[in-house]
Amino acid sequence: MSMTRLETFVNLGYTKDPLKGKLHETGDMVRCRRILTMAVESRAMVSIVGDRGCGKTEAVKAAMERMDVKTIWPKRVDQENMTIADIKTAMILELSDENVKRGGIVSSAQLRRIVGTASGKRTAHGAETQIVVIIEEAQRLHKNTLRSLKTLREMDWAGKSELFTIILVAQSDPMNHPGVSEVRLRSDIVRMQGLSANEAAHYVRETIGKHFDPRAIELLAELPAARNYLELQELCVTLLNIALAAGRELVSVEDVRSVQPPEAEPVPRGQARGKQPAAPVSGATALQSVLNRRNGDAGGVPADGRASC
Ligand SMILES: Nc1ncnc2c1ncn2[C@@H]1O[C@H](COP(=O)(O)OP(=O)(O)OP(=O)(O)O)[C@@H](O)[C@H]1O
Ligand SMILES: [Mg+2]
Structure with a gap:
């Protein structure tokens, strides 16, 4: 199951698109x-x-x-x-x-x-x-x-x-x-040169960083799509979709690996590239469990720009 950008953010409790708004100096x-x-x-x-x-x-x-x-x-x-x-x-x-x-x-x-x-x-x-x-x-x-x-x-x-x-x-x-x-x-x-990896990582951290494992942000920021705001935004939404469909609110390193083109996979220095299985995208049941958890979890909703739904 794939959700549109706005639906994804609504399901995560936002009342406005967190990727839009404040400009980041690059x-x-x-x-x-x-x-x-x-x-x-x-x-x-x-x-x-x-x-x-x-x-x-x-x-x-x-x-x-x-x-x-x-x-x-x-x-x-x-x-x-x-x-x-x-x-x-x-x-x-x-x-x-x-x-x-x-x-x-x-x-x-x-x-x-x-x-x-x-x-x-x-x-x-x-x-x-x-x-x-x-x-x-x-x-x-x-x-x-x-x-x-x-x-x-x-x-x-x-x-x-x-x-x-x-x-x-x-x-x-x-x-x-x-x-x-x-x-x-x-x-x-x-x-225009496009975003550097540091700028892309900063942008993701400052906008929807709480939904990403910090290592996933670093990996994401190295991808070719992260040189460009619009492509980076689209990729972030895809990753959030994958995580939600798997019943999580946190994008993992494996999620990022599952979307990266094989030839673009950056190899961390001194570390062999391990083949990771793609995150399971099992759809409605997993998403529903996230939403149920969220609805029952009144205290766990961050206040910064996100609705307490
Ligand atoms: N400095 C920035 N900080 C944060 N977000 C930005 C920044 N620059 C661009 N964006 C985001 O990227 C989106 C696209 O930016 P913009 O419209 O400037 O691109 P563009 O290069 O003019 O594209 P086009 O070629 O389609 O006209 C903006 O709507 C905004 O969400
Ligand atoms: Mg323009």
């Missing part, structure tokens, strides 16, 4: 913040590139929150069809009270005036206002949109050019098109 986040701080100061164009779920959006959001900047996130449901007109429209709507003509046609003069005026304003701290345009799923942008973005960033107002910063967030290099070398040469790229 090496990627620190690097991203440093580079984005510099990019904003220089009004540069920079791509943040990394696998799906490695934490790009969270890292960019966290970096922006720490800076005194005006962020613009142009969005479309069909992001692959994002055009320069969508980006210009988002800029006008975010930076002014002016209307955009039907069909999203924005005149260059209107945009220059609005962006130029907004970037010339002083913040409460007396600094120049920094405008940052952040485009997600940027690997899907058409090469013509990329070229127009470059031109847009170079527009000038009152003797100043490069009026704003562009951050492209992408799963692969957005400049990976023939014919955009003039854009590539004027932009920078930050590749």
Whole structure:
């Protein structure tokens, strides 16, 4: 029997998903913040590139929150069809009270005036206002949109050019098109490394660590899936499912061994690899025994974010 993520956490007594919420500072986040701080100061164009779920959006959001900047996130449901007109429209709507003509046609003069005026304003701290345009799923942008973005960033107002910063967030290099070398040469790229084993172990310990044998966390943190938040979360839920189905609330080392791909199994230093049997996944009966125990065990429910059901 396999439960969905939310059902698994409900059965463990949580009222909200414990894997979501508090951000953990990782090496990627620190690097991203440093580079984005510099990019904003220089009004540069920079791509943040990394696998799906490695934490790009969270890292960019966290970096922006720490800076005194005006962020613009142009969005479309069909992001692959994002055009320069969508980006210009988002800029006008975010930076002014002016209307955009039907069909999203924005005149260059209107945009220059609005962006130029907004970037010339002083913040409460007396600094120049920094405008940052952040485009997600940027690997899907058409090469013509990329070229127009470059031109847009170079527009000038009152003797100043490069009026704003562009951050492209992408799963692969957005400049990976023939014919955009003039854009590539004027932009920078930050590749996210993913979670280190220490960071992955810390994340599991701090979120659902009480349901894991400490040695199981160490083993789990070495797996390839633990380089990426989304995959790590999914793996944690799978392991919790296995433990619950076996009538336990604690994920064991054997549970982790049962899900790891054989070639990825890390061999602890100085120790031969022993073949462990997979944890039995016997389903409803074992799970019911955990739930019965939990329901009858009023005193044993931790208070931190977990319901006393
Ligand atoms: N620093 C962090 N601390 C804790 N959890 C995080 C952190 N970064 C990301 N996560 C978790 O991972 C999930 C995915 O992160 P995020 O949306 O930033 O990934 P992404 O790289 O932008 O993915 P995509 O390529 O699909 O857009 C978040 O919803 C959050 O649960
Ligand atoms: Mg994202």
